[in-house]
Amino acid sequence: MSAPDSLKNVKHVILILSGKGGVGKSSITTQTALSLVLKGYKVGVLDIDLTGPSIPRMFGLEDAKIHQSTNGWVPAQYNKDLSIVSLGFLLGSKDASVVWRGPKKTAMIRQFLKDVVWPDLDYLLIDTPPGTSDEHIAIAEELQFANPEGCIIVTTPQQISISDVKKEINFCNKVNLRILGLVENMSGFICPHCAECTNIFSSEGGKNLASQLSLKYLGAIPIDPLFVEMIETQKGSSLLDSYENSRLYLESFKPIIDGVLEEVGK
Ligand SMILES: Nc1ncnc2c1ncn2[C@@H]1O[C@H](COP(=O)(O)OP(=O)(O)OP(=O)(O)O)[C@@H](O)[C@H]1O
Numbered sequence: 001m002s003a004p005d006s007l008k009n010v011k012h013v014i015l016i017l018s019g020k021g022g023v024g025k026s027s028i029t030t031q032t033a034l035s036l037v038l039k040g041y042k043v044g045v046l047d048i049d050l051t052g053p054s055i056p057r058m059f060g061l062e063d064a065k066i067h068q069s070t071n072g073w074v075p076a077q078y079n080k081d082l083s084i085v086s087l088g089f090l091l092g093s094k095d096a097s098v099v100w101r102g103p104k105k106t107a108m109i110r111q112f113l114k115d116v117v118w119p120d121l122d123y124l125l126i127d128t129p130p131g132t133s134d135e136h137i138a139i140a141e142e143l144q145f146a147n148p149e150g151c152i153i154v155t156t157p158q159q160i161s162i163s164d165v166k167k168e169i170n171f172c173n174k175v176n177l178r179i180l181g182l183v184e185n186m187s188g189f190i191c192p193h194c195a196e197c198t199n200i201f202s203s204e205g206g207k208n209l210a211s212q213l214s215l216k217y218l219g220a221i222p223i224d225p226l227f228v229e230m231i232e233t234q235k236g237s238s239l240l241d242s243y244e245n246s247r248l249y250l251e252s253f254k255p256i257i258d259g260v261l262e263e264v265g266k
């Protein structure tokens with residue numbers, strides 16, 4: 001089976017997965033997208049977290065709409081290098097939520113995969129719902145046709161338990177999805193007053209876990225209140241400029257994106 005026509009202009013597809021909700025999957029998707037754009041790549045983001053689509057808010061695109069052309073849905077543009085599709089764009093209000101059963105969600109995801117007219121992209125990042133339900137397996141099976149490059153698993157120090165990450169590994173094995181590596185989010189806290197990073201929970205947990213499970217450890221991201229402020233106050237090119245000069249990017253995410261690109265190149 002070949003990739004849907006809508007993905008024929010996409011070079012690499014990467015999924016972002018997490019065992020639980022709220023661990024920062026959408027933030028990591030956002031930072032991956034911004035970092036790849038800063039490196040000169042053309043990037044698309046597909047938000048299939050149907051129960052809580054937070055990607056529009058992260059990119060300041062709450063009022064954006066995707067529209068139907070004769071060929072399919074046309075993504076919203078964050079800028080000329082970054083195209084975005086989220087169910088959030090189809091919901092009437094930003095507070096609206098989707099309460100659908102599995103088959104309807106899967107049908108919607110299939111439609112997203114088949115009917116979006118992506119421009120030429122180096123990377124398509126897919127922000128998935130948390131967990132590893134049957135619905136996930138259906139999503140990943142559908143994505144097999146897109147020949148995904150692999151996935152990034154996001155966890156937090158609180159969530160660092162072998163069982164959670166093992167569930168993700170089992171899922172990836174089941175659907176034959178390569179794991180590019182593990183990111184530990186919310187690892188330590190950067191004080192907004194003195195910029196000192198304090199490890200609230202034990203440090204090196206993610207690194208030890210990755211080595212125990214023979215996964216590549218991509219790196220850790222601290223809780224940085226400046227990131228939340230940046231997302232809330234800066235849009236478009238000003239967000240890219242601020243992010244490029246932020247400590248979060250320079251010290252934490254830049255090595256992570258380099259690790260991801262190294263894996264993709266293998
Ligand atoms: N490293 C970080 N520093 C500061 N805030 C963060 C960080 N990571 C995530 N957050 C914040 O935590 C909240 C939850 O993050 P996010 O929406 O990315 O999680 P998620 O795993 O995608 O959640 P969901 O399962 O609901 O989709 C957001 O408000 C986000 O801005």
Ligand code: SF4
Nearest residue numbers: 191192193194195196
């Ligand atoms: S890290 Fe330093 S500036 Fe920040 S709250 Fe603690 S003592 Fe105060």
